[in-house]
Amino acid sequence: MAAASKPRILVVDDEPGLRDMLAIMFKREGLDVTLAPGFATGRDAILHSPEPYAVVLTDLLMPDGNGLDLLTLVKQRTVQTEVIMMTAHGALETAVDAMKRGAYDFVSKPFATTELRALVQKALEKRAIVAENEQLRAKLGREQGREVVFRSEAMRKIFDLTQSISRARTTVLITGESGTGKERIARAIHEASDRRGKPFLVVNCGAIPEALIEAELFGHERGAFTGAVSSRLGLFREAEGGTVLLDEVGELAPATQVKLLRVLQERKVRSVGAAAEVPIDVRVLAATNRNVEDEVRAGRFRQDLYYRLNVIRVEVPPLRSRRDDIRPLAEHFLKQSAGEQGKDIRALSPDALRTLEGYDFPGNVRELENVLERAVALAKGMTIGLGDLPGELAGAAAQATPDLVLLPDAGCNLDEVLGEVERRLLLQALERSGGVRTHAAKILGVTLRSLRYRLHKHALGDAGDDPDSDPPSEQT
Ligand SMILES: Nc1ncnc2c1ncn2[C@@H]1O[C@H](COP(=O)(O)OP(=O)(O)OP(=O)(O)O)[C@@H](O)[C@H]1O
Ligand SMILES: [Mg+2]
Known part of the structure; x- marks a missing residue:
């Protein structure tokens, strides 16, 4: 890192002798000193300084203005500049007033230089601590980002996998519906590897026109094509030592698929218009929300590239089948949203939470994130209530129960209705447990044998499933 620049101090006083003495003293202390002979010049220095001063030391009464007004001006620009007032002996009341308006401290004239020096030093230290705190908070925010x-078993398995494969250089194909967290998981793989600290670059293969994608990925020489006024490294070389995520890899045109396959096999890239290939050290991850197997079968995605990318497969389940998350x-x-919006909201009301847990989230985690961002913006108190959730969520929740528990005017067939309730709950339990029957039975509070019987009754069991035989070992 570059050496830190000197802290800047502005000294405002109409006495030339005092100004010069302070200038010599602070320069010796290693500060960058600016002098202003009065209120107006002090004000101009504050207003026109490219970056705020660390400390402003100002006289209180000057022929052309008041130090308190300078204080106000400084604090309007940034609260981070510390202001020290120099007051005439006995002007204690004004000094107290200055402190109330945000001055760091004051010294009464005449003062001992050691006293002033210590005061400025302390003001600088305070500023450094505040700045460091802010950096830490920003860093923490980024890391939380x-x-x-997760809490679900399904995601725990995926997370464990990301950690165990992070060291290898194998390609990973991450699939799942839109908004399930594919990019998030790709980043987790990168962060867990010794490539962390090196670039993690994402390219959205679907968003770049076919004519440009090759140059985007592999770079181009100057003049390689019309408009190539300068050369470009390309994503793979920019990510040297790190990881590249090919997002929406299913969108790549056939010609680009061939070139990508070569890069993966040879670990070399040739930029557009270049004669020679350059070796690269990059880990490639790919993501798609299409069904790649279907794409391969339909001939839209090359099988050889598919095999190359699919060395390890991570399938991120939709949020509705991992409701524990x-x-x-x-x-x-x-x-996250409360922090960003500066609101003191700490919790979700029980009915809001229940509604969220019962909703299907077609937009997956991204939709949940948006719902909460909006709810935080709307919430009046310290809790997010049902009313802060979008109508369709609350509506979906309200619909689910009355259907089943309200006796229709025309009456009903009790057995049929109970049967339907049972069938729906069985399906939900299976989905939530990822098909693991012991888990599904637990969720429903029934024995495994009872669950098997009921599945069989609703024709939800596998073919040949015999409800009376003892369960073989459970498989996921
Ligand atoms: N497990 C998770 N923990 C925290 N945040 C998550 C998690 N999963 C997803 N998110 C957040 O949800 C949003 C969507 O995630 P992401 O962009 O990774 O999804 P995606 O599967 O790549 O979506 P798309 O297919 O639309 O590109 C992001 O803001 C991401 O930070
Ligand atoms: Mg994505």
């Missing part, structure tokens, strides 16, 4: 939040994610996004 990379966290993978909804609560920790909602709490995470609540904290």
